[in-house]
Amino acid sequence: MRYLPHVSPSAVASRLRERARTPGWKADGMQMVKAAVAAVVAWLLASRIPGLEQAFLAPWIALLTVHATVHRTIWRGAQTVLATVLGVVLAAGVVGMVGASALALGVAVLVGLLLARLGVLHAEGITVATTALFVITAGYATGGQPPLIDRLAETGIGVGVALLVNVVVVPPLNDRSAQEQVDHVNRRLGELMQDMAYEMRTPWESQSEQDWIERSRSIDSDIQRAWSLVRLASESATWNPRGRRHPSQAQGYAEVLVRLEEGVAHVRSMARQVRESSRSAQQWEPVFAERFVDLLDRTGEAVADPDAGVADLRQEVDALAVELSGEDLPGMLWPLYGALIANLRIVITVVDDVATARPVRT
Template sequence: MTERKAAKERHVVLHTLRWEAGEIGRSVHRAFTVAGSERNTAVQSLKAAAAALLAWAVAGWWWEAPMALMAPWTALFLMHNTVYRSLLSALQQFVVVLMGTLLAAGAGVLTHNEMAAMALALPVTVLLGNYARFGSNGLYAPTAALFVLVYGSYTGADILHRLLETLLGAVIGIGVNALVFPPVHTRRVTQLREQLPHSCGDLLHHAADELAADYDPEQARRWYESAQRLTDVVTELREARRWSAESYRINPARRLRRVPTEPPAAWDFVWDQVTEHTARTMRTLTEAAVRPPLPAEARDALAALLRAAGDTCLLDDHLREDGRPDDARTREARRALARASAAHRRLTAAARTGRGLTSTTGGVIADTRRLLSALLRVADPDAAFDPQLPDQRETPEPARH
């Protein structure tokens, strides 16, 4: 029994190692063949190594500085994914190193004992390093203090050399990041803004097809989980847009590269509403799957509504690369939304003429009305109100049971 268990564990370990090796191989292949995150990571890693080598060559080989380690150490850790972030990190790191060095030097002069100086300086520098304004660079405060105290170098000349070498490494690190393939991050924004309408449209189509054939709680739960993931995509899109804007700040390549056309910030808000109301609709359908079912006529109308709403999502005109409106596409999106509105009116009528307006049908009517109101801005971004859309006053309150 023990041998069988050991053999099974070896099999799991070997399988994990093979899988990890395969993933590494695929990442390396993508880095050479496809422009993406793997290539960006490889370029930034090589730039960091080159910056550290250059800093060492200047400080250690040419200048023969006594604290030459500080220059490549600083240059290595300033290779961030944006030039702006490198500059901000350099300022934070220089301040942190300065404070850590001065505190350690003061403790050394005061105590004249390495252990006592550490006991005095490290608690203060660690607390300083946890100051939120310094972010991850706060770690360099106790690190700088340790360098000072371990090497016993806290004379005025030593402190000056340490700060000059830190400054040299910062200049080299920022220079390499800004002048050698300066990073610009726009690809992720483009991918997400294309993914969002298509994923939402596919989900609504899928739900409509399964709804028309009658559905069960497990199917409804999968719809809701997919809708929840769409709201995460909106959050990721906002973060990617912020990262893209930051990558153009203080970047010498911003005038050399074509800035891709992006929808305005209001586009994110519209799709935040669309995904939120889609998730609410799917959650209501999840609850409806375990309650008295929707009448057949109401279910057919709801399936038609979701299908037409999915068509509206897929016709989002903001996906054009040149940023100019496509009148034919806009007209088709309006027609799809009109079909969805007509299906909503049929849904409301079926609920009234069937077994009465239950909490299930009333919830579905309210959720889909909000979804169509959000999709109005997708079909026609300049529209303020469409009289064909169901108005809130026309939707009666669901009966309480």
């Protein structure tokens, strides 16, 4: 039987407090609060309108419609209205044909799931089917004409409240979350380069080149998450009242990520070349090894802090290439040294470009 490691409650609380201070968690927390507020307000409004005896759709639709951005709330709100209307009409049609029964429920859910495959409704998933299910199981169809107007009114209330809440209650711009993720990528890539340099100062057998490669792939995943946050930050400024006072920096982050993708690729290339060199038991010349590893370590520091200058590093890499051209080195090592120097020089250029394109910090 496996036992999970013991984690003290204080450690858990400390981690939660630390994560709760991050922009991403703050945005998520605000989103949850807004969704809850929208659902409650929609319920209160719908339940106080005469004739709406089963106002269950209003809070449910409000919950579905509150999204991370005003733009997405409006767009997805329109899709939600369409899906809900189809669900209500579908329920009415099926009940009208076969009566309020288990068969009606099964047919409505099946047809609703098929309609969910339509392109315009794809983002709404099973909203058509669940709406039909709710309407039928709520018992509104009892053989007479179903109150379609009531159901549609509840849907309108839910969407309207969701949009109002998302506009009024601190509509987020999400730039901070994007900035946080970009900084995380910078730190991880810089730490990887520094760890590579540290291990390259040790004997070959103690190096873990494959781990370096896997870590670089993990950083690629972080970059993909950063891209999603950058796209969200750009979208969050659309139709957002705050966007006029605080323009989004998403374009600057996008330029940074493009360069970071190149930097990760070149660091991974260096890791693979070191791995192949260790497999063939090639002993590096001290005149190259010591200088290169030192430059790799210092470049890692610069990657972790892209605001740092890298002009000296570029000059030293160029000087190393010039000096090696006059050395009498084994012919088989020249391709390796040249490739490593070229990769490192490109990474240094990436760091410089990142610092230039870096959005102004807030």
